Amino acid sequence: MHFLVVGPGAMGCLFAARLKMAGYSVTLLDYLEERAAQITRQGILVEGVSGEYTAKVPVVTGQLQEIPDQVLICVKAYKTREAGREIKEAIGPGTVIVTLQNGIGNLETLKGLFGSERVLGGVTSEGATLLAPGKIRHAGQGDTIVGPGEESDGPAGILFSAFNKAGFKTRVVEGVDDLIWGKLIINVGINALTAILRVKNGRLPELAGARRIMEEAVREAVAICEAKEIQLPYPDPIGRVMEVCRATAGNIASMLQDVLKSKMTEIEAINGAIVREGQALGIPTPVNMTLTSLVRGIQETYRESV
Numbered sequence: 001m002h003f004l005v006v007g008p009g010a011m012g013c014l015f016a017a018r019l020k021m022a023g024y025s026v027t028l029l030d031y032l033e034e035r036a037a038q039i040t041r042q043g044i045l046v047e048g049v050s051g052e053y054t055a056k057v058p059v060v061t062g063q064l065q066e067i068p069d070q071v072l073i074c075v076k077a078y079k080t081r082e083a084g085r086e087i088k089e090a091i092g093p094g095t096v097i098v099t100l101q102n103g104i105g106n107l108e109t110l111k112g113l114f115g116s117e118r119v120l121g122g123v124t125s126e127g128a129t130l131l132a133p134g135k136i137r138h139a140g141q142g143d144t145i146v147g148p149g150e151e152s153d154g155p156a157g158i159l160f161s162a163f164n165k166a167g168f169k170t171r172v173v174e175g176v177d178d179l180i181w182g183k184l185i186i187n188v189g190i191n192a193l194t195a196i197l198r199v200k201n202g203r204l205p206e207l208a209g210a211r212r213i214m215e216e217a218v219r220e221a222v223a224i225c226e227a228k229e230i231q232l233p234y235p236d237p238i239g240r241v242m243e244v245c246r247a248t249a250g251n252i253a254s255m256l257q258d259v260l261k262s263k264m265t266e267i268e269a270i271n272g273a274i275v276r277e278g279q280a281l282g283i284p285t286p287v288n289m290t291l292t293s294l295v296r297g298i299q300e301t302y303r304e305s306v
Contacts, residue, residue: 001024001025001069001070001158001162002024002025002026002027002066002067002068002069002070003016003019003024003025003026003027003068003069003070003071003072003162004026004027004028004029004064004068004070004071004072004087004091005019005026005027005028005029005071005072005074006029006071006072006073006074006075006083006086006087007029007030007073007074007075007076007079007083008028008030008035008036008039008059008133008134009074009075009076009130010128010129010130010136010254010257011074011100011124011126011128012028012072012074012075013028013044013046013128013130013134013136014046014126014128014136014138015072015074015100015166015168016028016044016055016057016072017044017046017053017055017057017136018050018055018166018167018168019162019166020044020055020056020057021053021055021166022162022165022166022167023165024162024166025066026057027057027058027059027060027064027065027066027068028044028057028058028059028060029059029060029061029064029086029087030059030060030061031061031086032061033061035059035133035134036059036060036061037059038133038134039057039059039133039134040057040058040059042054042134043055043056043057043134044056044057044134044135044136045134045135045136046136046137046138047136047137047138048128048136048137048138048139049138049139049140049141050138050141050167059134063090064087064090067090067091067092067095068091068092068095069094069095069096070095070096070098070155070158070159070162071087071091071095071096071097071098072098072100073097073098073099073100073101073106073110074100074101075101076101076258076264076266077101077102077103077105077106077266077268077269078264078266078268078269080099080101080105080106080109080110081109081113084097084109084110084113084114085113088113088114095118096118096119096120096155096158096159097110097114097118097119097120098119098120098121098122098146098159099119099120099121099122100122100123100124100144102183102184102187102191102254102266102269102270103184103187103266103268103269103270103273104180104181104184104269104273105269105273106269107119107121107176107177107180118155120146120147120148120149120155120156120159120176121146121147121148121176121177121179121180122144122145122146122147122176123144123145123176123179123180123182123183124142124143124144124145124168125140125141125142125143125144125244126138126140126141126142126144126168127139127140127141127142127248127251129251129252129257130257139248139250139251139252140247140248140250140251141169142169142247143169143170143171144163144168144169144170144171145170145171145172145173145176145179146159146160146163146170146172146173146176147172147173147174147175147176147179148173148174148175148176149172149174150172150174151171151172156172157172159172160172177230178230178231178232178233179233181225181230181232182232182233182234184221184270184273184274185218185221185222185225185232185237185240185241186240186241186244187270188217188218188221188270188271188274188288189204189214189215189217189218189221189238189241189245190204190214190241190244190245190253191253191254191255191256191265191266191267191270191271192217192255192267192270192271192291192292192294192295193210193213193214193217193291194252194253194255194256195253195255195256195258195259195265195267195295195298196291196294196295196298197210198256198259198260199256200249200250200251200252200253200256201244201245201248201249201250201251201252201253202245202246202248202249202250202251204245205242205245205246213287213291214238214241215238216287217271217274217287217288217291218237218238218241219238220274220278220283220284220285220286220287220288221237221274221285221288222237223278223283224274224277224278224281224283224285227281227283228277228281254266255267255270255295259295259298259299262302262303264299265295265299267291267292267295267296267299268292271288271291271292271295272288272292274288275288275289275292
């Protein structure tokens with residue numbers, strides 16, 4: 001089985017490396033030729049909770065040399081449509097597309113490009129930090145969930161077997177929309193605050209002001225879920241966010257990683273998505289609006305200094 005992993009960020013490198021170490025054929029797709037050449041030459045360097053190792057994964061730009069069986073979309077949410085269009089002419093009729101991205105809207109975008117029958121949704125609690133091109137720290141392990149499907153057969157079942165063989169604790173569910181929203185709630189509570197305060201996940205529950213903002217942002221998002229009749233995969237959303245903060249205490253959230261590198265963030269697909277949903281439903285979301293506006297301001301002033 002051949003995997004194409006789109007995006008050489010922390011999560012893309014982690015999945016590409018683990019699948020390669022498990023014996024699968026893997027190609028990583030990048031858009032920067034110099035970076036692609038560097039990672040191809042050095043391999044993907046991994047350290048952290050899964051050990052220290054190097055996986056030699058070829059990285060390509062432009063035209064693919066082999067039709068993939070499975071495509072893992074690991075780009076930032078704002079690049080989903082662009083990435084889908086880039087691979088559309090290079091995949092086969094049986095290729096399955098899987099999203100493991102943050103935020104909402106990615107699954108719908110990919111279904112619009114490829115059709116619902118060949119697109120799987122996914123969420124993962126694996127944590128990874130990009131240290132340098134092709135070099136990552138595997139910061140934490142957690143469940144990976146994909147669907148719709150069954151573990152016994154079909155596209156989801158094949159992915160289930162491959163991911164588990166690669167060391168990812170994986171399960172398959174019949175519906176993933178609720179799970180995607182479940183992960184969104186956690187990101188709503190954590191990502192923007194870490195980016196604004198420039199702290200690791202574990203500090204948020206320890207800071208009284210940050211904790212209060214987190215709780216209010218999560219309450220707004222939960223109100224959206226209730227209005228949309230979304231069944232979250234945990235009974236206590238605020239408690240779950242706190243639990244994730246403590247379980248990933250040493251992790252640098254992806255949005256903070258972006259801010260530290262002066263890169264565009266996924267704020268529009270996370271807190272910004274809550275604002276847009278609230279406007280459509282007539283539900284006030286002032287805290288998420290404030291968080292979204294602050295992160296936008298950070299992005300707009302990257303090149304400024306005092």
